[in-house]
Amino acid sequence: MVTSACVRVAVNGYGVIGKRVADAVALQNDMTLVGVADLVTDYRIRVAVERGFPVYAATEEGRAGMEAVGIPVAGTLDELLSQVDVVADCTPKKIGAENRPRYQAAGVKSIWQGGEKHEVAGYSFVAQANYAGALDRDSARVVSCNTTALTRVLHALHRHGWVKRARATLLRRATDPWESHMSGMINTVVPETTVPSHQGPDARTVMPDLDITTMAGAGPYNLSHIHFAMVETTRPVSLDELRRALEGAPRIAFVRASDGLVALNSVIELMRDLNRPRGDMWEVAVWEDALAVDDREVYVTFQVHNESIVVPETVDCIRALTGVERSAERSIARTDESMGIRKTFLSRSSRLAGSAMAGHA
């Protein structure tokens, strides 16, 4: 375990996930963000400069390129690694695995994102499901946004022994907002032809005894993913049991169509109104008034903000690997408190209102 009371952290890859992980680490009072590393020379890395984060170059060539355009470079990735306890690898898919030897050579603990395979780290992590197993490990993989969301929702039911077989259809956003000018799609949907899609099996890297199958596609939008889950249960589960099970799990928050939150854009508008940084939503947003049950299954519709949902998991994973916090509950509480993660987006009065209006509907 890291003796330092304050874990020294490096973020390698300052993209959609990396820039958010850097902000979140900087908020933790038991962590220090030593620096971020990347190769790009455009506005994205300049934002790190604006933030006052020390910027390191992932390679020597990268350093030359960055300095050529006036970006102050604190050193190379290897120099950064030599100063930290753990590195959060947020580089693009595949690149992460290639960095593994570098991290091992530097003797730092490492965290990869869901773009990498389970085998890269040997442990796939979702805080509420398997924090304990990651304690003092050398490395772990924070699973993808979709797998994280599926795990949060299904673990909330599975821990009660309710899940007989979970079936979900995932509609992914085509691309992220920052790159929507060059890698989007227009007026179409692309179904995945691999059935079941990889997310189902991937959820089993976190919950091995979960019976789950998924189908997936991607559509012309960039705000979030949306999941439609039909969960066959081991016994009839009442609507109230379902609601309480979800309310009782971390990082799941209800939204209500009866509150005007009727679509992905409505929920993101609420995040903007709540002054979330970048309009992020770290919680899985479950439509409370779309919850349904019948005598053998339960139905859950939820929104997954793919840009930010894995950020709190990454912070918890840093604590687990370094062992500075041995309790999942306490780590989750610290992360949620520091980031402003909530169980309820709107005040109780609106809860009542929601129910009342739903009653009228």
Next chain:
Amino acid sequence: MVTSACVRVAVNGYGVIGKRVADAVALQNDMTLVGVADLVTDYRIRVAVERGFPVYAATEEGRAGMEAVGIPVAGTLDELLSQVDVVADCTPKKIGAENRPRYQAAGVKSIWQGGEKHEVAGYSFVAQANYAGALDRDSARVVSCNTTALTRVLHALHRHGWVKRARATLLRRATDPWESHMSGMINTVVPETTVPSHQGPDARTVMPDLDITTMAGAGPYNLSHIHFAMVETTRPVSLDELRRALEGAPRIAFVRASDGLVALNSVIELMRDLNRPRGDMWEVAVWEDALAVDDREVYVTFQVHNESIVVPETVDCIRALTGVERSAERSIARTDESMGIRKTFLSRSSRLAGSAMAGHA
């Protein structure tokens, strides 16, 4: 039964469905399109004039408005009804039900579209599933595009006694191309909060003993709907059995990602290349290389061209109500032959190619 060898048909409502039904009826050698009725005065009805279809006004006021802008009006809807054996009501949702007394007063048989409730006609129709039951009836309802597609695919399996429970997630297009400047959506998905969504129960109006549940949403595209179906089976069904069952059913055609048909827009581009009128696709397009099975269910992904899929069903329904053709198989064959409905979109060589390439994939 109508004694006339040639059924006299009126189409009331010359919109997305009506204009296509009119074209299809005009292609049948056992039907005569007596005229179309509407109220609009813009390019939509002018196309009927260009086609040489007699145009009738749905109301007296409508007649005045149409004549004021130079549209030649052959008469009123009532005058049209007095000349026909059957009317295909293609007016907007709700309006259709209001027309019922008018059709009864005129003593004409009537067909409604899926926007109306089952009760309006008392019989919900899909040619391959329940043609016989519609013979000589006074009225019937051709079910919606989504219900028609679900029925075609599930009936292909259900008739073998394979369906234990069908679960499907439907992603609907937000609006149709013609109105996409005024009623669309941007960068979002709207989930239906009524679970199960109405399409599941609606399929039971055609197949009462089918166990089905559906969830639905709508997205920012207008080319087609897409369905992801997970069908729990009464016994293990092999991939080959699944393929053959779908191949053996009418108005289902395979497409293959291995042929480059990877998304809704690819399939519609093929329809354009095949010189389909308006780029229509009357068949349900099932992704052959996305078909999958496991020991208890089968998975089917399919595209539903909502603008045109119900058109051949409407033509068959005219034959059933009027009794001019008492065999479902013969009516379907005549309709398909006249419209160019196919079981295979690309020549056999491409079938092999598809398989070969899939093998490589």
Next chain:
Amino acid sequence: MVTSACVRVAVNGYGVIGKRVADAVALQNDMTLVGVADLVTDYRIRVAVERGFPVYAATEEGRAGMEAVGIPVAGTLDELLSQVDVVADCTPKKIGAENRPRYQAAGVKSIWQGGEKHEVAGYSFVAQANYAGALDRDSARVVSCNTTALTRVLHALHRHGWVKRARATLLRRATDPWESHMSGMINTVVPETTVPSHQGPDARTVMPDLDITTMAGAGPYNLSHIHFAMVETTRPVSLDELRRALEGAPRIAFVRASDGLVALNSVIELMRDLNRPRGDMWEVAVWEDALAVDDREVYVTFQVHNESIVVPETVDCIRALTGVERSAERSIARTDESMGIRKTFLSRSSRLAGSAMAGHA
């Protein structure tokens, strides 16, 4: 002039503009936000409750509806008006004009938004162009987002006597993010058939001697408007003169494709990265590396964040009407300081980088 050192302000209409004006007023140390008024009962007004803003009902019926769903209502609009010096009307187009008698009866100064006609207030306002003329007036109209942007950019040139004739084509966003699920468009562009479009003439309500003509259309996006301006000049203007003139004007900031800011989404991503509330951009973003000149005209391409650009103008307008600040420069400086409005989005090093990279391009 209002004797109180602190202007008491009401915001009527808590929509896209109103909620932002309320936040901005709350930031001013010479203003007090007494309350906001609206009629809605969904998440939008609940956000005001979360903010701790006193919520008033625009009507008695509205009050009943809000209380029925548990929203704490502080009183009615008339009660709110009785406590303030000035009201910022941010209600929907047309409604604003109907509120005029109410404001006059209450004896409060009033500000309308650009959705209302010039005649409603008799004075159309853009801080940098005609602040002085609004001093101590009873009412004024902050012009629309497009007119505000055109005025900022063209006034920067016009004050040097350079503008012979300005021609601009405006591509408006179809709808705002919060309502994009119900009022958007898909895969199309809608041209305005009124030529010149209203924005050109509207700019003359602020700069009467400006020769300007505009054409406009709307497209399937919701992040911002974009303007393409071709400004015929009274004499050849150099690229450096053009750049300096724009740099010297308030609330205009450069962005550079050479910094990776190549499209509307890139610039909004930067606003998110800069932790702007709601990702807002109060400045007109002008593409520095798209600036061009020839021997008789200059070319300017700029992005207009329609959700937020008029907010600082509204704050300045409050000062002008109440006379608490008689200097345009000082009011603009106070507003910009409090809101974080900048002349440069990225640090100087990136400026150089931008130029350097542009040089390489």
Next chain:
Amino acid sequence: MVTSACVRVAVNGYGVIGKRVADAVALQNDMTLVGVADLVTDYRIRVAVERGFPVYAATEEGRAGMEAVGIPVAGTLDELLSQVDVVADCTPKKIGAENRPRYQAAGVKSIWQGGEKHEVAGYSFVAQANYAGALDRDSARVVSCNTTALTRVLHALHRHGWVKRARATLLRRATDPWESHMSGMINTVVPETTVPSHQGPDARTVMPDLDITTMAGAGPYNLSHIHFAMVETTRPVSLDELRRALEGAPRIAFVRASDGLVALNSVIELMRDLNRPRGDMWEVAVWEDALAVDDREVYVTFQVHNESIVVPETVDCIRALTGVERSAERSIARTDESMGIRKTFLSRSSRLAGSAMAGHA
């Protein structure tokens, strides 16, 4: 000049333009489509097989790949070239220029598309503007969709000596329908930072003495481009003169918002309703009720169907190079007759209606 009464034509590249050129050539009674050449193995080339067009492989490797997936290959591109008088190169940008030596070696005349530079052919062609100059040449370049449209519209005015300076803003579609799943954009607009954009100068390769400047951008749609033109005139031009000048030019047709044709999607819906192959529009669609004039300029808004507008120009170019038809007027007339190109989309009654309704508007 080619002695054969029937010009033997090859189409190299069976993509968006090539497949349409092949169809159009096959319609001409003075041309024979000997074959088409490409490299792809997916549904796109299979459509050529369905059409019964002889398919040639652009390379030996290509031949192997095509035969491997069961596509019947008639031979190689060189074998195809050895049998024809002229080749229409419809290969992707840049590739076309590389094919030049191959065409020269085969001694065939060659036509390139607008993706290639003027220098590749040394002559840039638009039938109505400079047909005569292309007579008996060895090669020519049919200019791009945008340049073709600008030339058609501006030539209609320029030939009257009216154009003092033309200014246009072009909003391009992001990508074509067939590839919209992989190369689109979402919720953004990308402005061109090169000002003036290339289309203005490119129009001067056809009309060297035209004074024109253009700005451009691209948006998230794929149906068509849209142009907003402000044309400064040498003398005041009346609305009626403007209308007649456009009516008098080939391949320009009016559409009217008063007929419900209010946006890009409405016009394409009309093309679908008119049973155009692939919903193509070979004409430039000019909004008649958006035409405007003032004392020094005229304003024209038009839609450009980029997939198909250059197809008739390519057919005419074949006649010009081979000299089988020495009159531009007769070649245009033959092409238009065979393809169904119209000066009026809707019958005269609708013309009146349009005007009448415009009058009411």
